[in-house]
Amino acid sequence: MKVDVIMPQMGESIQEGTVVKWLKKPGDKVKRDEPILEISTDKVDAEIPSPAAGVLSEIKINEGKTVEIKTVLGTIETEGTAAAGAQPPKAEAQQAAEAPPKAEAQADGAPSAKSRPSGDGKGDGKEAPAAAKERKEEKRAAPEESEEEEEETPREGQAESPRPAPSAAPLRAVQGSREERLRTRSSPLVRRIAQEHNLDISSMSGSGISGRVTKKDILAAMESGGAAAAAPAAARPAPSIAFKSGERTKVEPLSVMRRKIAEHMVASKRTSAHVHSYFEVDYTAVDRIRKEKKDEFLDRHGVKLTYLPFILLATVEALKAFPVLNASMDGENLIYKKDINLGVAVALDWGLIVPVIKNAEERNLAGLAKATVDLAERARAKKLQPDEVQGGTFTITNPGVFGSLFGAPIINQPQLAILGVGTIEKRLKVTQDDAIAVRTMGYLSIGFDHRIIDGAVADQFVSHIKKTLESFDPRLV
Numbered sequence: 001m002k003v004d005v006i007m008p009q010m011g012e013s014i015q016e017g018t019v020v021k022w023l024k025k026p027g028d029k030v031k032r033d034e035p036i037l038e039i040s041t042d043k044v045d046a047e048i049p050s051p052a053a054g055v056l057s058e059i060k061i062n063e064g065k066t067v068e069i070k071t072v073l074g075t076i077e078t079e080g081t082a083a084a085g086a087q088p089p090k091a092e093a094q095q096a097a098e099a100p101p102k103a104e105a106q107a108d109g110a111p112s113a114k115s116r117p118s119g120d121g122k123g124d125g126k127e128a129p130a131a132a133k134e135r136k137e138e139k140r141a142a143p144e145e146s147e148e149e150e151e152e153t154p155r156e157g158q159a160e161s162p163r164p165a166p167s168a169a170p171l172r173a174v175q176g177s178r179e180e181r182l183r184t185r186s187s188p189l190v191r192r193i194a195q196e197h198n199l200d201i202s203s204m205s206g207s208g209i210s211g212r213v214t215k216k217d218i219l220a221a222m223e224s225g226g227a228a229a230a231a232p233a234a235a236r237p238a239p240s241i242a243f244k245s246g247e248r249t250k251v252e253p254l255s256v257m258r259r260k261i262a263e264h265m266v267a268s269k270r271t272s273a274h275v276h277s278y279f280e281v282d283y284t285a286v287d288r289i290r291k292e293k294k295d296e297f298l299d300r301h302g303v304k305l306t307y308l309p310f311i312l313l314a315t316v317e318a319l320k321a322f323p324v325l326n327a328s329m330d331g332e333n334l335i336y337k338k339d340i341n342l343g344v345a346v347a348l349d350w351g352l353i354v355p356v357i358k359n360a361e362e363r364n365l366a367g368l369a370k371a372t373v374d375l376a377e378r379a380r381a382k383k384l385q386p387d388e389v390q391g392g393t394f395t396i397t398n399p400g401v402f403g404s405l406f407g408a409p410i411i412n413q414p415q416l417a418i419l420g421v422g423t424i425e426k427r428l429k430v431t432q433d434d435a436i437a438v439r440t441m442g443y444l445s446i447g448f449d450h451r452i453i454d455g456a457v458a459d460q461f462v463s464h465i466k467k468t469l470e471s472f473d474p475r476l477v
Contacts, residue, residue, distance in 0.1 A: 001077075001078045002057065002075045002076065002077055002078075003051050003052040003054070003075065003076045003077075003078060004051075004072045004073075004074075004075055004076075005036065005037070005048065005050070005051060005072065005073045005074040005075065005076060006051075006070055006071070006072060006073065007039065007061075007067055007068070007069050007070060007071045007073055008039075008048065008069065008386040009069040009070075009386060009390070010039075010041045010044050010046060010386050010389055010390065014041045014069065014390075015068060015069055016041070016066055016067060016068050016069065017039045017040065017041045017066065017067065017069065018039060018040045018041070018064070018065065018066040018067075018256040019037060019038075019039055019061050019062065019063050019064065019065050019066075019067070019073060020037075020038040020039060020040045020045070020063065020064075020256065021037065021038045021063055022036070022037045022059060022063060022074075023035055023036050023037055023038065023047070024036045024037070024056045025056065025059075026056055026057060026058060026059055027055065027056065027057075028055065028056050029054070029055055030050040030053065030054065030055070030056055030076065031050065031053050032049075032050055032051070032052055032053040033049040033050065034049060034050050035047035035048065035049055035050075036048060036049065036050045036056060036074075037073065037074075038382065040255070040256040040257050040260075041256075041257070041260055044257075044353045044355075044379070044384055044389045045257055045348075045350065045351070045353070045382055046382050046383075046384055046386075046389075047382045047383065048073075050076055051076065052076050052078050053076075053078065054076045054077050054078040055076070055077045056074060056075075056076060057074075057075050057076065057077040058074055058075045059073070059074045060072055060073060060074050060075070061073045061074070066256070068212075190213055190214065190215055190217075190218050192271065192329075192331065192414075193215075193218050193219075193222075193267060193270065193271060194213075194218055195331065196271065197222055197270075199218065199221055199222070201213050201218075204217060204218075204221060215263045215264075215267050216263060219263070219266060219267065219270065222270065255350060255351065257350060257351040258350075258351055261351060261352065264413070265410050267413065268410050268411050268412070268413045269410060271413060272411050272413070272416075272449040272450075272451065273449060273450040273451045274408075274410070274411065274447055274448075274449070274450070275447070275448055275450045275455065275458070276408045276445055276446065276447050276448075277445070277446050277448075277455065277458055277459055277462065278406055278443055278444070278445045278446075279443065279444045279445075279446075279459075279462045279463070279465075279466055280441060280442075280443055281441070281442050281443070281444055281465075281466050281469055281470065282429070282439055282440070282441060282469075282470050283307065283424050283440040283441065283442055283469060283470075284439045284440045284470075285469070285470060285471060285472050286307060286310045286440075286469055286472050287307075287424075287440040289472060289474050289477055290305050290306075290307070292474075293305060293474075293477050297366070297369075297477065300366070301366045301369065301370060302370070303369050303370050303373045304369075304373075305369065305477070306369070307424055307442075308344075308369075308372060308398060308421075309365050309366075309368045309369035309372065310365070310469060310472060311396070311419075311421055311444075311465070311469070312342060312344070312357075312360065312368045312372070312396065313364075313365050313368055313468075313476065314464075314465045314468035314469050314472075315342065315394070315396060315419060315465055316340055316342070316360050316361050316368075317464065317465075317468055318461050318462075318464040318465045318468070319340050319361075319393075319394060319461075320340070320361065321461075321464055322457060322460065322461045322464070323336055323337075324336070324416070324452065324453060324457060325394060325416060325417045325448070325453065325457075325458070325461050326340055326393045326394050327393075327416055327452070328393070328414040328415055328416060329414060329416070329449075329451070329452065330414075334452060337393040339358070339359050339361070339393065340359070340360045340361040340393060340394065341356050341357065341358050341359065341360065341391050341392050341393045341394075342356065342357045342360040342392070342393075342394055342395075342396060343355070343356045343357075343392030343393075343394065343395035343396070343412060343415075344356075344357065344372055344375065344376075344395075344396050344397075344398075345395065345396070345397040345398065346375070346376045346379045346380070347402075348379065348380060353379050353384075353389060354389065354392060354395055354412060355375035355376070355378075355379050355384055355388050355389055356375075356388060356389060356390065356391055356392040357371045357372065357375065358391065364476070365476055365477055366477075375388065392412065392415065393415060394415060394417060394418075394419070395409075395411075395412040395415060395418045395419070396418070396419045396420075396421065397409050397418060397419070397420050397421070398420075398421040399420065399421070399422070400421045400422040400423035400424060400442065401423075402423075403423050404422055404423060405422045405423060405443055406420060406422040406443035406444075406445045407420045407422070407445060408420070408445060408447060409445065409447045410447065411447055411448070411449055416448060416449045416452055416453055417446060417447060417448040417449065417453060417458065417461075418446075418447045418448075419444060419445070419446055419462075419465075420444065420445035420446070420447065421442070421444060422442050422443035422444065422445070423442060424440060424441070424442035425440070425441065425442070426438050426439070426440055426441070427439060427441045429441060444462055444465065444466070446458050446459075446461065446462050
């Protein structure tokens with residue numbers, strides 16, 4: 001039996017991923033849950049485990065290629081059939097060429113491996129260039145046939161209507177060929193940006209698979225004044241060189257993660273009306289509790305007692321009091337999330353990711369501390385699971401660990417707000433009785449979407465966090 005290795009969805013707005021490195025080669029034995037390849041998205045670099053024990057029989061997507069989610073990356077031949085079905089790749093290709101084609105299809109709609117020549121392209125099984133290109137496009141486009149779309153995809157054997165000339169008709173009126181439907185089936189984020197800026201995706205020529213319009217295309221169209229056609233990436237002119245001849249420079253291409261982060265951040269700035277507010281917080285009470293209980297806490301729970309769990313717990317309580325900051329937008333609707341899923345940004349040597357603490361409202365201070373340490377360690381080891389980097393409802397970023405006093409963080413779409421934690425240090429402070437004392441101080445910044453959240457509500461939210469921290473109850477530790 002053959003089991004497919006699938007490109008997983010590593011985040012709510014993620015529709016594609018890049019194969020960075022195959023850790024196994026065809027013919028290698030693999031154990032269930034053993035890492036077999038590394039992928040990269042704008043949210044995470046991760047190792048993908050084998051879905052079954054057996055032999056890696058085929059690699060369908062090579063290193064460096066970016067594909068849609070649910071694309072079949074390779075196949076595992078399970079141990080029960082690996083020995084009986086093993087044969088040299090060339091002989092398998094010849095056998096596929098001599099045998100009549102079979103009308104089999106995989107569960108996800110992609111053509112079965114039995115109906116295609118083997119991945120090495122050798123022997124008599126090689127298809128004619130035109131046919132091979134058509135098959136490749138069919139296979140890569142299949143994962144985009146999403147159930148959330150209203151239009152129906154022609155079933156196998158049905159004739160498709162001829163592709164009409166491009167028009168500026170509304171998106172819902174597109175009823176053309178497969179290529180046109182795939183082009184309009186962009187990610188939710190792309191469709192939302194297009195709707196908010198009155199752009200017609202159906203008239204654009206995207207640079208994604210089968211002409212799919214990507215975030216890069218929609219942003220390029222906006223920069224050109226809402227032009228109806230976004231040129232494919234390969235056809236765009238190269239940017240001007242940012243250095244003069246003879247200068248001492250080093251040119252290094254952006255990593256996949258860095259390119260994705262850039263796209264996500266630019267899209268967020270274009271989507272949300274960002275406003276920021278800043279609060280000074282007295283952490284003296286928290287600092288005293290930490291010093292008194294840090295040894296006992298480490299012995300009982302196995303993790304250090306830092307400032308972050310206190311901030312997370314105070315944030316959860318504030319989100320309960322002001323649920324609009326735990327909401328998200330969907331078109332003209334506001335979606336209130338009943339679960340509080342805290343995203344905590346983790347800095348990596350190669351980028352930044354935001355693992356999510358699910359149902360944070362059900363955890364105490366120790367539970368939040370252990371979850372934070374666990375997620376951060378596994379993020380740096382590329383051991384996070386797909387569901388651990390998606391579903392966040394509110395994000396906290398902590399640049400203060402590097403000495404930053406405060407910052408103006410960008411909202412993590414489709415959320416409506418983000419909390420920034422500045423460095424915590426001892427400062428001179430004038431107390432309420434007009435005395436000058438040494439206090440443990442720090443800044444909190446809130447970035448919020450002013451389309452939905454008013455400044456008064458955002459400030460009340462952070463004031464709630466400030467009050468909780470400045471009068472923290474030691475019994476909660």
